[in-house]
Amino acid sequence: MATHAHPGSLPGPAPEARRIPELDPAAVTRWQEGGGDLVDLFAEAGRRLGGVAAVRLGPRPTVVVTGPHAVQHVLALRPATYVKRSHRARILIGDGVLAATGEAWQRQRRLLQAQFTGRGMRRYEQRITGAARTTAARWAGYARTGEVFDLGEEMRRFALDTIWRSLTGHPLDPDSERELAAVPAVVAALPSLPADGAAPEGAVAADLARIDALAHRVIAAARDVGAGPDGPGLLHVLLEAAATRPEYDDRLIRDELVTLLVAGHETTATTLTWLHLLLDRHPGARERALAAGPEGSAGRRQAVQALVHETLRLYPSAWILPRCAAEDDVLAGYEVEAGTDVIVCPYLTHRDPDLWQDPERFDPERFTTPGRRPAHPGAYLPFGVGPRACLGLQFALRESTALLEHLLPAHAPRFHAVPAGAAYGITVRPDGPTPATLDPRENAWTA
Secondary structure: OOOOOOOOOOOOOOOOOEEOOOHHHHHHHHHHHHOOHHHHHHHHHHHOOEEEEEEOOOOEEEEEEHHHHHHHHHHOOOOEEEEOOOOOOHHHHHOOOOOOOOOOOHHHHHHHHHHHHHHHHHHHHHHHHHHHHHHHHHHHHHHOOOOEHHHHHHHHHHHHHHHHHHOOOOOOOHHHHHHOOOOHHHHHHHHHHHOHHHHHOOOHHHHHHHHHHHHHHHHHHHHHHHOOOOEOOOHHHHHHHHHOOOOOOOOHHHHHHHHHHHHHHHHHHHHHHHHHHHHHHOOOHHHHOOOOOOOOOOHHHHHHHHHHHHHHHHHHOOOOOEEEEEEEEEOEEEEEEOOOOEEEOOOHOOOOOOOOOOOOOOHHHHOOOOOOOOOOOOOOOOOOOOOOOOOHHHHHHHHHHHHHHHHOEEEEEEOOOOOOOOOOOOOOOEEEOOOOOOEHHHHHOOO
């Protein structure tokens, strides 16, 4: 017979925390000798040991978190316990909001957060639409001439134009576009740079100098000339903050500007590139999205957004989210010692067959059919969850949807070659070029 404690009695002792299961060192050795990607090792740890597993890559084990409850615990319930130690892109973004910690991060996030919700987002609708129309006009030219272009570069160009308009109030000009080519060059080099923050050398230093020069030129122009033709942008919000907040000196304004440039275009461009590659393999998904309703309808928009969400499920904007335990904790019943490196891996959570039916299949209807996706908030986190979730979630979804609403009805890209796989760096991106030509929709295939 079950017994029940008196309401005033003390609860019984909590169950003793267990040691986190650790992947066999032989499996790590096989991975090292096989030259696999880090995600392969993490995936093996998850398959063998579950949603909280330890992998020894150095003197101390690293904890890999993929189970949704543990994900929620680390990112949303205990963010003060599991903290960022140093952002991998600090050499590029400095003390921008992505890398900031503590009270500085709280102040910086509060300033920017209002810009990406509600009324703040409405300010950028015209700029997003303008960038989408510019890209659509360029694609119409490609369709007429049959010119071969790189689709990934086109998506980067669109996303960069969008964030540039939102920052400065001006469309992206050719000179700035040329200088901003230094940004993806640095981002691509980040995984190979020293982890100790040593001074950059060679081409990376030159690229950083180009970025700094452009940032200072744009900041000076915003001060001297004021708002652009689309009105004040995010840069002007930072300049206004400097009038009353001494921490917003030229260096922090530069860091926030570069942070917004990197975060505001790199992930969106990568997502849109993956989406077009997926549609090339699954053309029926395009047809179903277009058949969901007439142009401008809620049904069409929901279906297009589902294409984006399913792409983000397979290729989340941040495939890993590194944290460090600032104090001892118990995670999903396991002991975590202070100082332990903890890596949340949305890429593997999104491909967990216990959460997602047939997880390797591209199926946008997961996001339009009730009951088709897991309800737990830790099961789908392409932009993170909790207080450090990406500020630009709504912005990224809106710009992606706006571009697709312009391009999908008019064009079906035909790839001349497709990347063989993925490269796992700051983002998970196609590991090669994406040369394509455009077939007008009336000549496109259907499923």
